[in-house]
Amino acid sequence: MGDPYSLSRKTGVDGDMCGLYCGGILTVDLDALQHNYRVLAKKAAPAQAAAVVKANAYGIGVTKAAPALYEAGARVFFVAQLVEAFTLLAVLPKDITIAVLNDIQPGTEEIVADAGILPVLNSLHSVAAWAKLCSKRGTKLPAMLQLDTGMARLGLDERECEVLIKNPEIFQLADIRYILSHLASADEKQNTQNSAQLEKMQTLLNKLPPCPVALANSGGIFLSGDFRYDLVRPGIALYGVDPHHDTQTEIRPVVQLDARVIETRQVPAETKVGYNATFTTMRPTQITTIAVGYADGWHRTLSNRGAAYFNGARLPIIGRVSMDSITLDTTDLGENAPQRGDLVELIGPHQSLADVARDADTITYEILTSLGQRFDRRYLKAV
Numbered sequence: 117m118g119d120p121y122s123l124s125r126k127t128g129v130d131g132d133m134c135g136l137y138c139g140g141i142l143t144v145d146l147d148a149l150q151h152n153y154r155v156l157a158k159k160a161a162p163a164q165a166a167a168v169v170k171a172n173a174y175g176i177g178v179t180k181a182a183p184a185l186y187e188a189g190a191r192v193f194f195v196a197q198l199v200e201a202f203t204l205l206a207v208l209p210k211d212i213t214i215a216v217l218n219d220i221q222p223g224t225e226e227i228v229a230d231a232g233i234l235p236v237l238n239s240l241h242s243v244a245a246w247a248k249l250c251s252k253r254g255t256k257l258p259a260m261l262q263l264d265t266g267m268a269r270l271g272l273d274e275r276e277c278e279v280l281i282k283n284p285e286i287f288q289l290a291d292i293r294y295i296l297s298h299l300a301s302a303d304e305k306q307n308t309q310n311s312a313q314l315e316k317m318q319t320l321l322n323k324l325p326p327c328p329v330a331l332a333n334s335g336g337i338f339l340s341g342d343f344r345y346d347l348v349r350p351g352i353a354l355y356g357v358d359p360h361h362d363t364q365t366e367i368r369p370v371v372q373l374d375a376r377v378i379e380t381r382q383v384p385a386e387t388k389v390g391y392n393a394t395f396t397t398m399r400p401t402q403i404t405t406i407a408v409g410y411a412d413g414w415h416r417t418l419s420n421r422g423a424a425y426f427n428g429a430r431l432p433i434i435g436r437v438s439m440d441s442i443t444l445d446t447t448d449l450g451e452n453a454p455q456r457g458d459l460v461e462l463i464g465p466h467q468s469l470a471d472v473a474r475d476a477d478t479i480t481y482e483i484l485t486s487l488g489q490r491f492d493r494r495y496l497k498a499v
């Protein structure tokens with residue numbers, strides 16, 4: 117297929133006017149997404165690989181990502197909210213399982229059951245509510261059940277697990293497809309919390325009726341095989357980030373972000389740059405202003421930190437990140453600096469999501485899910 121980004125990397129008018137209407141071009145490589153799903157499914161086997169597509173598929177666009185993942189073989193999809201489950205139902209074939217991680221809100225039980233969506237039951241309250249509906253309808257409605265093995269966030273806590281162990285009726289009344297738990301530190305391979313959670317999970321499972329199990333997120337898949345159980349739940353790795361930042365990874369980047377240059381100007385030494393004058397030039401400086409800002413998800417913490425790239429050259433961000441623009445120091449490029457209409461790379465071959473996250477003092481998840489709505493979004497896929 118050659119360079120999949122050749123279209124979006126072109127500068128100026130490239131025959132596709134749409135890109136010029138937007139401050140940046142977000143290119144999503146659906147082939148890479150499918151490749152990553154297959155890599156993870158192979159790694160997880162014989163466990164099955166689900167796909168976590170919450171938060172608009174981590175910001176890349178769920179209506180494009182979910183069908184591509186289905187085509188690659190995914191049949192179990194996790195979202196966080198009920199509204200996201202309905203979005204999925206509208207774009208995917210019927211032979212899928214959709215589970216809502218954030219439990220079931222009181223009053224929505226009938227709607228969830230009618231739609232064939234699986235709630236992840238996270239407390240005895242929701243277990244009771246689901247059991248009640250199953251009894252009322254006289255049918256074993258499908259659901260998943262989460263146990264808290266060390267996050268104190270969601271899932272039956274220790275006391276609730278004891279109650280469940282003594283009163284496991286839900287396993288007769290409902291169709292509990294999987295027992296879940298979530299790892300707090302799976303991105304840190306050596307963290308002893310991983311094995312502690314695994315041990316706790318196994319202890320609880322031994323006291324409950326036999327049921328398929330799903331424990332591992334992306335990081336968990338690359339821990340020992342013990343973590344994989346029957347179903348794995350990768351998110352971030354699908355979207356192109358190796359959970360352990362392994363340089364030998366088979367995981368391929370999925371997103372590329374290019375920003376449009378608005379103008380390049382010359383300023384003398386001692387010039388104040390941007391809001392609140394947080395940067396003052398030390399020398400005669402060439403400044404290139406690009407049309408992406410914090411409203412597009414380029415975090416304001418990247419003020420005076422981080423960079424963009426042009427023809428392989430690093431262009432440091434100077435001054436504050438504004439809502440709709442960023443100023444770059446392009447002095448060293450001289451006449452070869454990017455000019456109005458050109459594109460500079462914000463995420464791509466020279467600067468990974470992990471690089472940006474590090475500079476912004478956050479995680480790749482937050483960079484991805486912050487990416488704005490007003491980019492020209494281009495989805496690449498070989499037919």
Ligand SMILES: *Cc1c(COP(=O)(O)O)cnc(C)c1O
Nearest residue numbers: 168298333334335349350351352
């Ligand atoms: C978000 C989430 C995942 C996916 O985690 P990644 O680290 O992105 O792979 C899996 N399970 C649960 C419960 C989650 O909330």
